[in-house]
Each structure stands twice: as C-alpha cells, then as structure tokens.
Amino acid sequence: MTKISTKLNYENKIILAPMVRVGTLPTRLLALKYGADIVYSEELIDWKLLKSVRRINDFIDKSDGTVVFRTCQAEKCKVVVQIGTCDAQRALRVAKLIENDVAGIDINMGCPKEFSLKGGMGAALLMQPEKAKAILSLLVQNVSIPITCKIRVFESVEDTLTLVKDLASTGISAIAVHGRTKSERPQHLNRNSTIKAIAQALDIPVIANGGSREIDRYTDILKFRDECGASSIMVARAAEANCSIFSKQGLKELDDVIIDYLKLAVDYDNSPSNTKYCVQNMLKELQETPRGKRFLECQTLEQICAIWDLSDYCRKKQLEYQSKGILGRREVTP
Ligand code: FNR
Structure with a gap:
C-alpha cells in the first residue's frame, strides 16, 4: 500500500x-x-x-x-x-x-x-x-x-x-x-x-x-x-x-473582522499589548475618530473588548480560565 x-x-x-x-x-x-x-x-x-x-x-x-x-x-x-x-x-x-x-x-x-x-x-x-x-x-x-x-x-x-x-x-x-x-x-x-x-x-x-x-x-x-x-x-x-x-466570499466589514479577531485574542489569552498593536494596524486612520481615541486609551483586553461590545464574552472566558487556573499558559478549547 x-x-x-x-x-x-x-x-x-x-x-x-x-x-x-x-x-x-x-x-x-x-x-x-x-x-x-x-x-x-x-x-x-x-x-x-x-x-x-x-x-x-x-x-x-x-x-x-x-x-x-x-x-x-x-x-x-x-x-x-x-x-x-x-x-x-x-x-x-x-x-x-x-x-x-x-x-x-x-x-x-x-x-x-x-x-x-x-x-x-x-x-x-x-x-x-x-x-x-x-x-x-x-x-x-x-x-x-x-x-x-x-x-x-x-x-x-x-x-x-x-x-x-x-x-x-x-x-x-x-x-x-x-x-x-x-x-x-x-x-x-x-x-x-x-x-x-x-x-x-x-x-x-x-x-x-x-x-x-x-x-x-x-x-x-x-x-x-x-x-x-x-x-x-x-x-x-x-x-x-x-x-x-x-475569504472567497469577499471582504468583511472591518468591525466584524475586529470582533472575530478579538474573540480569538480572548480565547487564546493573547497579551493586551499585542492585541492592541494588531487592532491599531487594522484601524489605521480610524484611530483618529472618537471611538479610535477611546481605543488608544485601553490597557486591558477587557477594555479593548468593551469598545466592540464584547465585555461579557471577555469576562466569561477569563473567569473560565481563572477557575481552571490556566490563564496565561494553556491550550484552550474555545
Ligand atoms: C513584514 N515582513 C516580514 N517578512 C519576513 O520575512 N519576516 C517578518 O517577520 C516580517 N515582518 C513584517 C512585519 C510587517 C508589519 C510587515 C508589513 C511586513 C515582510 C512581509 O512578509 C512581506 O514580504 C512584505 O510586506 C511584502 O508583501 P506584501 O505586504 O506586499 O503582501
């Protein structure tokens, strides 16, 4: 064979x-x-x-x-x-x-x-x-x-x-x-x-x-x-x-892409600084908008997530990890 x-x-x-x-x-x-x-x-x-x-x-x-x-x-x-x-x-x-x-x-x-x-x-x-x-x-x-x-x-x-x-x-x-x-x-x-x-x-x-x-x-x-x-x-x-x-289906709206990205950043406990850097590179000149300026002040994943209405998602995942004692060092199954 x-x-x-x-x-x-x-x-x-x-x-x-x-x-x-x-x-x-x-x-x-x-x-x-x-x-x-x-x-x-x-x-x-x-x-x-x-x-x-x-x-x-x-x-x-x-x-x-x-x-x-x-x-x-x-x-x-x-x-x-x-x-x-x-x-x-x-x-x-x-x-x-x-x-x-x-x-x-x-x-x-x-x-x-x-x-x-x-x-x-x-x-x-x-x-x-x-x-x-x-x-x-x-x-x-x-x-x-x-x-x-x-x-x-x-x-x-x-x-x-x-x-x-x-x-x-x-x-x-x-x-x-x-x-x-x-x-x-x-x-x-x-x-x-x-x-x-x-x-x-x-x-x-x-x-x-x-x-x-x-x-x-x-x-x-x-x-x-x-x-x-x-x-x-x-x-x-x-x-x-x-x-x-x-995507063969065509470009998605930037906000939808950022939401998809942030969920993965939360799921895999990506560092806030790296997450912020990647989102900044997506936002580009949109960082000058009022929402962009609020984003630039963020320091935690939860703060970043809040801007895209993902606070609950972020909190829930982080509590899950804390309860398993795996925050910051694990394989996760989102
Ligand atoms: C890069 N590039 C790059 N190349 C590489 O071999 N190793 C790397 O780590 C990096 N890092 C990197 C960071 C950023 C932010 C950019 C924009 C680019 C170069 C990259 O892989 C690619 O060769 C060039 O950007 C040209 O391809 P595009 O951008 O025209 O598709």
Whole structure:
C-alpha cells in the first residue's frame, strides 16, 4: 500500500506572510478561519527560542516570562515557523525544539532591517549563499518537516536565478520570493517579472510575495499569482489591514473582522499589548475618530473588548480560565 504523505504541500496555496508582532496566534487562526491555506509565524530569532522554556503549547522567555511563541492544535498542520538565524547548528537546535509542533520551518533571508543585517541574518544571507545553503542543507537533512526560505530579489534577474537555483539544490520544499531588492521599500514596484522567471526556472513551488499594494480583494490575490506565474501566493500588508482578504466570499466589514479577531485574542489569552498593536494596524486612520481615541486609551483586553461590545464574552472566558487556573499558559478549547 502506498503511504499518503501528510507533509505540508506548498503547491497552489494562499498563505499568510510572516509579519513581526502581527503574525501571532490570533491573526494566524483568523487567517485560517477566513480561508488561508498556510500561515507563517512572525520571525522568531533562533537564540530567543533556544532560551525559552516549553509550557504546554507555549515557549516562554525564561528571563521575563513573556510568550516567545504560542501555538495550538488547530493550526498544527498549517503553521510554518519562520526563524531568523545566521548559524546552521543553532538553526538545527531550534528546528528540533519545534519540529513536532508545527508543519514547516522557514528561514528568513529577506529582512532588510539593521538588526538582522548586523547579525548576519535576513537579507545578509543573500550575500552569503554558501552560509545560506549550509543552513538549509543541515535542516533538510535532519528535520522531519519541510524546510523553506523567504528571499528578496537582486537587481539582476540573472544573479537572482543563480541564487535561487543554488538554494533550491539543498532540497528545500518551496521558496517564497518578495519581488523587491534589499534596499527597495513598499512604494517601489514589485518585480513580478523576476518572480515569473524564478517560477519558470525552478521545479519546486514558488510562493510570490510583495503584491499587497494591488490587492484590494480576493480575486486580486489570484491575479497577482497569475502575473507572477507562481504556484502560490503569500500576502502580508493586505491581510494585516483586513484579514478577510483570504475569504472567497469577499471582504468583511472591518468591525466584524475586529470582533472575530478579538474573540480569538480572548480565547487564546493573547497579551493586551499585542492585541492592541494588531487592532491599531487594522484601524489605521480610524484611530483618529472618537471611538479610535477611546481605543488608544485601553490597557486591558477587557477594555479593548468593551469598545466592540464584547465585555461579557471577555469576562466569561477569563473567569473560565481563572477557575481552571490556566490563564496565561494553556491550550484552550474555545
Ligand atoms: C513584514 N515582513 C516580514 N517578512 C519576513 O520575512 N519576516 C517578518 O517577520 C516580517 N515582518 C513584517 C512585519 C510587517 C508589519 C510587515 C508589513 C511586513 C515582510 C512581509 O512578509 C512581506 O514580504 C512584505 O510586506 C511584502 O508583501 P506584501 O505586504 O506586499 O503582501
């Protein structure tokens, strides 16, 4: 009998992109609820995960007790953790720590921030293909779940093709490509034609990224995929603003999205500061309205929930957790 592979498949998928602070558990579950096929975590720096302790579905920072990574059964087959690293052995230790809890591991090779570049991580790896390959090879050979990487492109299509062929030779399962160079910013045009050339050159699924500026509705996601000739698409900013972009039924009203988001934040005991940050990114200029200003003063989940008439929901859940003694550290069954 042929064994059916249960490994994550990256072909023909619509994916929530990795986003620092935004891609925490409630956002990922919301994206899945609305129709995303795969969800990436925010970038987690290798040494932060390595110095965390495991508590059920949480990885907790030993020094300050904050949650470094929280997951749950509901996302187990769909979540990819993105790691920021510059060291193959350290990356492998992290991979071993989480391989039984998640569906895939991605290496960030595109972050242009100074913090990453100075540490030899993110886009710095694009300039050190031997190191990038060493990290990917070690993971591919020693980890039971699929390994991928997310890159930016070079100015030269030819140089980019040389790089991606090199990276693909390590046996990675897919490659996500943000169609901007290290120095380009969101206002620059995404190099869709470079992504197309990559998709034509590689045998593994190519995940096109960088199209949010032109993504206002679900069908725009498909248009972007077709323009890039890619197998799959990854969406960041359009999902950050309104996660129902993943819904085939069309965009939902922002207030309804916020309500769905807040329920998940409560269900999974998300920190008030992270919850507030994510809602702020949805509200954008609406923070200037009287209701937006009231929201900005909120400090607790209950206060935030009250603005969207979810006080009872929040109180009830929190009492439930307190009675079970599990607030702040558990798997919950909402
Ligand atoms: C990002 N991006 C990003 N990329 C990455 O590889 N790891 C990360 O942790 C982050 N963090 C992050 C946070 C926020 C708030 C934004 C807006 C973006 C980049 C992101 O994944 C994506 O590559 C770009 O935003 C381009 O895609 P869109 O926005 O055009 O769909």
